[in-house]
Amino acid sequence: MIENEKKKLIQTLETANSFVIVGHTQPDGDSLGTQLGLFHVLKNMGKDVTILVRPGEVPPQYRFLPGVNEFTDLTEEATSVDCLISVDVPNLERISEARAWFDKARVRVNIDHHLDNAAFADINIVDIKQSSSSEIVFWILTENGIEIPYEAAVCLYVGIVTDTGRFQYSNTSARTLEAARILVEKGVKPQEIFSAVYENMSYEAIRLLGKVLERSHFRSGFVWSVIEQADMASTGAKLSETEIFIDLLRSVGGARAAGIFKQVGSDGKPEWRVSLRAKAGYDVQSIAARHGGGGHRQAAGFRTDLDVDEVVEEIIEDLNQQEKLKD
Ligand SMILES: [Mn+2]
Numbered sequence: 001m002i003e004n005e006k007k008k009l010i011q012t013l014e015t016a017n018s019f020v021i022v023g024h025t026q027p028d029g030d031s032l033g034t035q036l037g038l039f040h041v042l043k044n045m046g047k048d049v050t051i052l053v054r055p056g057e058v059p060p061q062y063r064f065l066p067g068v069n070e071f072t073d074l075t076e077e078a079t080s081v082d083c084l085i086s087v088d089v090p091n092l093e094r095i096s097e098a099r100a101w102f103d104k105a106r107v108r109v110n111i112d113h114h115l116d117n118a119a120f121a122d123i124n125i126v127d128i129k130q131s132s133s134s135e136i137v138f139w140i141l142t143e144n145g146i147e148i149p150y151e152a153a154v155c156l157y158v159g160i161v162t163d164t165g166r167f168q169y170s171n172t173s174a175r176t177l178e179a180a181r182i183l184v185e186k187g188v189k190p191q192e193i194f195s196a197v198y199e200n201m202s203y204e205a206i207r208l209l210g211k212v213l214e215r216s217h218f219r220s221g222f223v224w225s226v227i228e229q230a231d232m233a234s235t236g237a238k239l240s241e242t243e244i245f246i247d248l249l250r251s252v253g254g255a256r257a258a259g260i261f262k263q264v265g266s267d268g269k270p271e272w273r274v275s276l277r278a279k280a281g282y283d284v285q286s287i288a289a290r291h292g293g294g295g296h297r298q299a300a301g302f303r304t305d306l307d308v309d310e311v312v313e314e315i316i317e318d319l320n321q322q323e324k325l326k327d
Contacts, residue, residue: 008123010144012107016082018048020105022074022098024089027057028243029197033159034087034111034133036067040152041141050081052098059240064196065158066151080104086121088133090114090294111136115285116294128296131171134159138179153186158193165247166194169298170280201241208237212245212260220316221256223249226308229263243275250277256319257282261308272308275301276315281326287318 021038023031035051042049051067052074062068075097084105089095089112095102102108110121111133117126130136134156141148148156160180164172167180184190201209208231216225227242239262249258257278265271274291276284277299284300291311293302304311 002125002127005123005125006140006144009109009111009125009140010146012083012109012123013042013045013146016047016107018050018081019083019085020050020052020081020098020101021085021087022052022089022095022101023087024094025054025057025096026240027053027059027062028088029062029162030132030134030159031088032058032062032065032068033155033157033162034137035155036065037134037137037148037152037155037159038085038087039067039070040149040155041146044147044149044152050079052101054096057240059243060202060238061197061200061241062158065155067155074098074101078104081106083107083109085109085111087111087137088113090116091118092120113296114294115296116289129173131169131173131176132159132163134163135176135179138183139175142179142182148183148186150187153183153188154193157183157188157190158197161190161193162197166198171296171298198244202237204236205238205241208232208235208242209245209248211235212242213248216249217312218252218255219312221254221319222259222312222316223252223255223257224259224261224308224312224315225249227260227262246275246277250279255279256323257284257315259312259315261311264303269305271303271305272311273301273303274311275299282319282322287315 019042021035023035039049039051050072053071055073078100084102108121109123111125113128113130115128127136138156212225246258246260260275262273264273278284283297285295285297288295288300288302291302291304295301
């Protein structure tokens, strides 16, 4: 069935003239990489392409991506296009204001690898076995002989590198490495990408990282910490720079999962944006789903207005439950 959907996509890419490409809110390397990768490919095919992002939401480590200055503010009034392509987005809520563009588009396409994808479009290409949305797009283009220009190769490579934790997570397959190999053959330089994405933290973010590590807790195989709103002011770091902190927490030996609670919303009523990461054999997607969030087995998130302690207890209980099911 997915092969049929891919055929429909190729047909649409060839026949439609105007495209809008949307990713998810708080975009990561895969969401941005897939959007920009498709942007360059379609431009190369002579198409009229709009790419949407929320202003100010591109994390600094992705500002080197070719085409990053071509984004249109998604809160601008929607225009009607032949085809909207949604990438790395599990459901319509996560495209936020781009919903207006979705409603006006003639054909809607959904390309994603999230477990909980809601198949919300006319053409749905959801493959949870692939490492990233960038990898899905890479193979569709490659298998259909559509040219991937150098700029697109850089963007798709960044999507794959970031979603696989630099080819270390369990979603890294031989096929993933094969995709990376072909992209490198097209001129992508792994060291340059590594340096741009991972060696580009602001000093302010490093100081915030120090605080977050210092106030972390480790109990029953769960490592967690908190980022308060006041921390942003006292260090000058930006919330979008904190995405990778959780990987350090998960790296603790004996940890089954890690969590970071980021305070969002107004100070009067604390609300938390919770990011979770699991080590192989554990599943944080089910935990996030129970709180109305989602993601993948190894990386998921949700929002809550419950107390941190309460949520932590629940997560530990859940991890214990998963442990029992393993025996
Ligand atoms: Mn992704």
